[in-house]
Amino acid sequence: MIIEKVTEIIVNIAHCKAEDVKPEKELSALGLTSLDTITMLFELEEAFDIDIPNELIPSIVTVGDILEKLEGVKQPA
């Protein structure tokens, strides 16, 4: 469920193919600009009802980094 929601959010923002959204893939390689990434973080916070601190942003490079940060959070509404 989490990977599906993350994929949906990234696809909506980057207009990439869902099958390209893989854990090892870098967000920039999917077409996300820095502003897109900020928008993605907003959508993730909304979907999972979490707060992603600014300090974590530099460590979010790949799709897998997002999934790692989301480990243990509740399923999206």
Next chain:
Amino acid sequence: MKNRRVVITGLGAISGLGINAEYFWNALKAGRTAIKTLDLPIENIKMSLGALVPNFDEKKYFTVDELSILDRYSQLAVIAAREAVNDAGLIGNSSILQDAAAIIGSGCGGKHTDEATYDQLYKQKRKRAHPLTIPKGMPSAAASSVSMHLGIKGPAFVLASACASGSHAIIQGMMMIQSGVIDVAIVGASDAPFTYGLLKSWDALRVVSNDTCRPFCADRSGLVLGEGAGILVLESETHAMKRGARIYAEMVGCGMTSDAGHITRPDISGITRAIEKALHHAGFSPNDVDYINAHGTGTIINDATETEAINRVFCHHAKNLAVTSTKAMHGHALGASSALELVATTLALHHGIIPPTVNFTVADEVCDLDYVPNEARVKNINAAISNSFAFGGLNAVIAIKKYN
């Protein structure tokens, strides 16, 4: 490089009268009003009338990605700017556009974006604001958007002086060309004020009519809001001639004053001085002027004060002038009105047709000029002025004449 002549070579207009300058001009000639009963998903407002862009579908003009960072007021600015630049024959001319200016006026800026976020935060109690709220809603967004969409890389900024914003932006462009800073300026204004907060705020001022806008009439009952954008391409005469551009008119002068008085009540002295300064700057005597596109909001005090100012400046010639308010057709689109009105004035001069003051019933006894009631008039126009008198006592008058 100083005091170069400035000409108007491109026009763009999106308003309640339609999506381009052709619709705009055809409606003005026909005396057709865009004022209609408001049909908005907004409850609990007293205002019942408005002039919105008809059947506006932003997806026809922009991609989903582009729309994600375009407030409605930026959308309107880009559409009108694109039309004006195309009309001037400059679309895709990167060598010229890269040095051009984009100076856009706005009375209220990106209010759709701001209010949507405030609604989410204050009313819906959402925890966070959308991250694009700032770049989409910032007051300067329209200039940035016009710059990005058209490849304009010279000076670009938004200028605010309420209902005179468009005139001040146009004057700024004119002066930058006159002084040799730039050769080409894309100038005008955009406003999209149909938001819950703005409509409630205009309700509160009690200057909005709920029957219609009837400038200069004895039974006038206030203004009616509109939305839109008017954009002009200004060029140095030399630049326009060199590339064989069509020239609509020459922009010859401006008058700018401030009332330093009341925040809403117009001041006869400030208005009179602005008109006098525009004539002086243009090298006009009062007798030279054929047409005035009035500020003409349809409020009791504006129309009486503006009429008195025109009588003071033009004396016996005042009765020979054609004085019309096109706001009764495109509505009062705040800062954008002054730009739409210079587009109207330019087309009036270019075609030799004076757009009427529509919805005209009976003239107020203190409004004693020729307001060209209800029907357009064929008349050769050699020189014209466009008046804009904003809240806060910020006055701007632009003088244009036939190019020869």
